[in-house]
Amino acid sequence: MLNVIGKIGLAASALAFSASMASADVTLQDGTVLSDAPTFIVTYIEADAASSDAVKALIEDQTSASTQEDGNLRFEGLQRIGQDNHFVIIEAWASADERNSHAASDHTIAFRNTLEPMLYAPYDERPHVGLDAADPSSIPAGDADTVYVITHADIIPPEQFAPCDRQVDASGPCGNAMMTDLAEFSRDHDGSMRFDILTQSNRANHMTVVEMWDSSASQAAHQITDAKKAFRNELSGIPAAGGVNPDPQFVLNMLTGSLWDERLYTLISN
Incomplete structure (x- = not known):
């Protein structure tokens, strides 16, 4: 049974954020709160091709x-097919505080410092709820x-909630409802292991979709369903x-x- 962490209401037409030193919860203008427990991190790493094995x-x-750290729920290293x-690193932490402790750890600082000379694009780390x-x-x-x-996914802010003028019907479904609907029907497709919609903590119209499929055949079949x-x-x-x-x-x-830019990866560490 999936434990749904957050769903967006459809009444708001804009977003507001509330954060403090102790919390990175995201509050929507209609009062809906997306909890920072757990906190998700998605990091994109693009390296010199000659350094792929070292990275x-x-x-x-x-x-x-x-x-091995307190509060870690999941840590996956992925390599692009x-x-x-x-590469991408997908992290889940029990709280923002525990994730911040991880970010300040000696091994994380050493990891980033060692990695930096091999990169041809900045280390792109994005916090999510x-x-x-x-x-x-x-x-x-x-x-x-x-x-x-x-x-x-980058939903244009006025198109997140009704009225969404770029949609055929301005009453919707609009951007956020479309994203949550995508997750719901995709989880029912054969071979689906995970289908998460994450929203960036600092920019809630930017989202990351994280999928896991048991095979390339299952992922390909999902792509051509009528619903997708x-x-x-x-x-x-x-x-x-x-x-x-x-x-x-x-x-x-x-x-x-932005483009709906699906990128396929294989697991290298978890």
């Missing part, structure tokens, strides 16, 4: 040390066959059954400020 070894060592000098996410303890461990999919196709169409501001607009001058009226 992989560093991430493996960092995983071993981090999983087809571009093996790109659960928008619609499973209890980390309920998620099965990945293995060599598991396909991870990490997607950065409808989601992609609606995200583009066209009818769910659309795909190609008959008007040759038609410009997609995206609800997003």
